[in-house]
Amino acid sequence: MNTINIHKLKKMNSPKLSSRQNFNGNIYVRTPLIESVPLRKYCAYRKVYLKMENCQPSGSFKLRGISNLCKYALSAGYTEVVCPSGGNAGLATAYAAMKLKIPCHIIVGQKTPSIICDAVREYGATVERYGIVWEQANQHAIETTIDSKTAFLLYGHSTIVDEIAQDLDGEIPSIIVTCCGGGGLLCGIVQGIRRHGWEKRTKILAMETKGTHSFNLCVKNGGRRTRLNEITSLVSSLAANEVCEKVVEYFRDNQPQILSRLITDVQAAETCVHFANDHRFLIGLACATSIAAVYTGIVERIITKNEDLHESLYDKRDEQEMTDNEGPIVVIVCGGCEISLNHLKEYRDLFDTQKSIENENISINS
Structure with missing residues (x-):
């Protein structure tokens, strides 16, 4: 066989074949882009849209x-x-x-x-x-397999941006927020942004957890591909010791600008619970990593230019600094299989325990 x-x-x-060649009929589905009213208050009351890739038949982008x-x-x-x-x-x-x-x-x-x-x-x-x-x-x-000649993975992912552009009907997002594991989804979003000519108007915010931060490590190493020695985060779906070379190349190109930010496992767990309350969807820790950029205030600090120096220190800039187009925020809800009601209870217990520790420390230091 x-x-x-x-x-x-x-x-x-x-x-022989272009990566943009498509085949008749799609197996994936066009997913909804929904406006999130509950999340606006975390983004200086700017419009926030959620691209619901968790609605794909297999559960993820x-x-x-x-x-x-x-x-x-x-x-x-x-x-x-x-x-x-x-x-x-x-x-x-x-x-x-x-x-x-x-x-x-x-x-x-x-x-x-x-x-x-x-x-x-x-x-x-x-x-x-x-x-x-x-x-x-x-x-x-x-x-146990035979070599092949071609692949279309990145073009497939870039269709997310095509759908976003159609649904926004002329509006151009100021930031597209995504999580980053090996970098395939991030590369696809870059390709989609370039195809629509948004590279000087839309930034990408690439989110990772501390302990899966292989892309962040490349950013801090001057845009050189760097291997993360050890995975120490619970977010197994983002656990890539090294991102693909293409995503590092895109970071160096700065077309569009790609920002790298980190959250903790506890913040990801807390986001799973908040998102279930706000939008009645169950999401896993990897999916929550991108949405946590909203709940933790990272997105708001970026658009209001109120970040601490250590947050933006390694951002790549050029002579023609990209200005905020004041467009909506789009968050990729990437989906994933690592979630159930039992998982959600574990996540709630995780951040409840962390909150108790923080409160005890405050009491001791008071």
Whole structure:
């Protein structure tokens, strides 16, 4: 059987096909862009819109790019897809393969929760446990698959910006907020912004947690790709020791300007609870990382130019400094599989414990 490793396919370039080539019919869906009235008060009462990628059939934005990869694999003659992932990429691959009616094999780590494996199987994919960390699962996938010639992952993600532009109907966002793991979504947003000519009018705010801050490390290292030695955050979906080279190149280009900011795991957990109360959606810690930029005041400090020096010290600037176009804030609600009512209770307990510790410290110091 002619098989292809989805993660291997992502890294290939084709001299024959344009990455903008599309196939008839989309597996992913157009997701809603909704205005958030509750979040306006955290952004100096500027309009805030939420791009609800958690409404994709597989539960996250990853279906956009991965479905394009699966379509290409099928058109190129491959008869099976293999994906080393114990999370959102695996679910997206399994769903896309189900829609395309091709076999799918997902290789997960030994510690991947059974609930994720069961969800993958519901889409008709087979599941194999291998290795402790993702790198081991990926190496195993490489050894059992055949090289490919091209990939469309980033173009798939950039369609998010196309939909935002259509729904805003002439308004241009001042900031698009996204989380950053390996950098695929961030790269797609850059491509979409450039396609619409917004690179001098729209900034990107790339959010990470302390402990998954591989992009932030590159920013602080002068725009050089740098490896994060250890993942110390609970946010496993953002746990990439190194971002892709392309996202570092885009940061250096500064077209558009990409800002890097960090939050703590506790702030991400608190955001999960706040967002459930404000918008009646359950989100995981990775998804909450972008929304936390609103709840923690990061976005407001940026647009009101009220940041401390340590926050903006490493921002890349040029001679023609981008001015705030006073457009709306758009937050990418990227979605993800790492959330349930039990998770939400754990997150509430986590930040309640942290609040108690902070209150005790205040009492001691009073």
